[in-house]
Amino acid sequence: MTASGLLVGVDVGTTRIKALAVDAAGKERARAERPTPWRRENGRTEADPERVAELAAVVAAEAAAASGEPRVLGIGVTGMAETGVLADGADRPLAPAIAWHDPRGDAETIHRELGTDLFQRTTGMRAGPLPSLAKLLWLRREHPETAAAARFYSVGEWVVRRLGGEPVAELSLASRTGLLDLGTARPWPAAAELLGGRVLLPDPIPAGTPAGRAGGAHVPAVLHGAVLTVAGHDDQVAAYGVGAAEDGALFDSLGTAEALVRTVRPPLPPERVGALTAQGVTVGWHVAAGHLCVMAGLPTGLTLGRIATMLGATTAEARAELGRLALAEAGGHPTLRLVNPREEHFGLAGITDDVTPARLWRAAVDGLAEHAAALLGRIDAQVGPCRRVVAAGGWLRDPAVLAAKRRHFPGMRTAGVSEPGAYGAALLAAKAAGVPLRPAADG
Known part of the structure; x- marks a missing residue:
C-alpha cells in the first residue's frame, strides 16, 4: 500500500509542545512548537488542561499547513507521563494538570494502605509522589470535589480526546499511573479502592491503535479526518522512532x-x-x-x-x-x-x-x-x-x-532524527492509519 499525505507526530513535553509533519516516505517536511503552558507558584507547577490541548492542536495544524501537503492521514500524540487530567462523566476537567515533577502527592496513604513493597512489585513504580495515584490521592484530600471523577487521562490521551478521538487509555502511559497491575495489564482493584472504588482507567490498548478521527468545531480544519492514536510515553516513543x-x-x-x-x-x-x-x-x-x-x-x-x-x-x-x-x-x-x-x-x-x-x-x-x-x-x-x-x-x-x-x-x-519523540509519534500514527512508514536510520 502506498499513500500520499502527512503523518503528524505531536510531543507534549515538559518544556515544549512540538509537532513534526512527516511525509509517507518518512521525510520530515515541517515542524512547529510552543512552550508548555505551566503556571508556577510557591513551588507548584500545573497547567490548564484545555490550554494544553489547544496548543497541541495549534502546533499540529501549523506543522501540517507549513508542509504544503493538503492531506493529513494520521496524528499520533506522545507526551510526558504521570501528568494527566482528572475529568467528570462529561469529560470536564475537575482540577489542573499537575506536573509530574511537582512535589504534591500523598505517598503516605500508599505506604500505609497498600504497602511499599506490594505497590512497587505490582505497578513497577516507586511509592513516592511521582505516580499519578499519589497526586490523585492528594487532590481527593485537598479538593473533595474531585471525588466525583469518572476518568483519569494521561496528557497524550487527553489531547487525542480533545482532537475528537475516543476516550482510550494507552498501555505505556497507564503503566506510569500506579493504577495498573503490570501482571494483568489491567486496572488494579486495590488502587481503585483507595479512590473510593472508582476505576478511572478503562482496559488499556497498545500504542498505535486507531482511536477515532480528528474533527469538531474547535479542531483546525487541516486536521479533520486524520486517524488519531495515542502514541504513548515520550521516552519510549523516542526509542521507537530511532x-x-x-x-x-x-x-x-x-x-x-x-x-x-x-x-x-x-x-x-x-x-x-x-x-x-x-x-x-x-x-x-x-x-x-x-x-x-x-x-x-x-x-x-x-x-x-x-x-x-x-x-x-x-x-x-x-x-x-x-x-x-x-x-x-x-x-x-x-x-x-x-x-x-x-x-x-x-x-x-x-x-x-x-x-x-x-x-x-x-x-x-x-x-x-x-x-x-x-x-x-x-x-x-x-x-x-x-x-x-x-x-x-x-x-x-x-x-x-x-x-x-x-x-x-x-x-x-x-540517532538520525532531530526530534525522536515527535518522529516516533508520527511512525505510530502511520501504523494506526495503515501507512507503511519505516523508522529513520540511525547515524
Whole structure:
C-alpha cells in the first residue's frame, strides 16, 4: 500500500509542545512548537488542561499547513507521563494538570494502605509522589470535589480526546499511573479502592491503535479526518522512532534529564520488578507491542547546565568550545571528581590550583557518564545486558559528552532524527492509519 499525505507526530513535553509533519516516505517536511503552558507558584507547577490541548492542536495544524501537503492521514500524540487530567462523566476537567515533577502527592496513604513493597512489585513504580495515584490521592484530600471523577487521562490521551478521538487509555502511559497491575495489564482493584472504588482507567490498548478521527468545531480544519492514536510515553516513543525498541536495546536520551530506556521481553518476575523499583528504576509496558520498558532517569543535562553556567559558558558556542577543550585533556585529573549527582544538588571534590575550566568540565562529564553506566549495570543484573545502544539528545553535540558515551558504549549509534519523540509519534500514527512508514536510520 502506498499513500500520499502527512503523518503528524505531536510531543507534549515538559518544556515544549512540538509537532513534526512527516511525509509517507518518512521525510520530515515541517515542524512547529510552543512552550508548555505551566503556571508556577510557591513551588507548584500545573497547567490548564484545555490550554494544553489547544496548543497541541495549534502546533499540529501549523506543522501540517507549513508542509504544503493538503492531506493529513494520521496524528499520533506522545507526551510526558504521570501528568494527566482528572475529568467528570462529561469529560470536564475537575482540577489542573499537575506536573509530574511537582512535589504534591500523598505517598503516605500508599505506604500505609497498600504497602511499599506490594505497590512497587505490582505497578513497577516507586511509592513516592511521582505516580499519578499519589497526586490523585492528594487532590481527593485537598479538593473533595474531585471525588466525583469518572476518568483519569494521561496528557497524550487527553489531547487525542480533545482532537475528537475516543476516550482510550494507552498501555505505556497507564503503566506510569500506579493504577495498573503490570501482571494483568489491567486496572488494579486495590488502587481503585483507595479512590473510593472508582476505576478511572478503562482496559488499556497498545500504542498505535486507531482511536477515532480528528474533527469538531474547535479542531483546525487541516486536521479533520486524520486517524488519531495515542502514541504513548515520550521516552519510549523516542526509542521507537530511532529503531531502538527491540529486545535487548538501550536508548540513551540526553536532554535536560537523561533517560536510560531498556526494552525487555517479558516475563519479568515480581521480585525483579521490586528489586529495580527499590533502586528508583521503573518498569512498565512498552509502546513496542509485547515488550516491557525498564527505565531510569538521571539529572545529567541539568547538572551539566548548572556547571556550564558556573563556568560562564552560557551560550551554545561557549559550551561547545568548553567541550572541545575538555576533550583535549589527556586523561582525568588525579583528584578532581563529581560527587553525589542528584536533581537537588551535586558536589565537586578535589579542586586544586591546577584545575582549569576544561579540566573541571572533563571531570563532570566523565563522572556523569560513569554514574549512568553504574546504574545501567544494576539494571543489566536484573534483565540481562543490552546488545544495542542508540543515543540522542542535545548534549551529544558536546564532543566531550559524546566521547565519554562512546568509551562506555563502543558500538553506540547516534540517532538520525532531530526530534525522536515527535518522529516516533508520527511512525505510530502511520501504523494506526495503515501507512507503511519505516523508522529513520540511525547515524
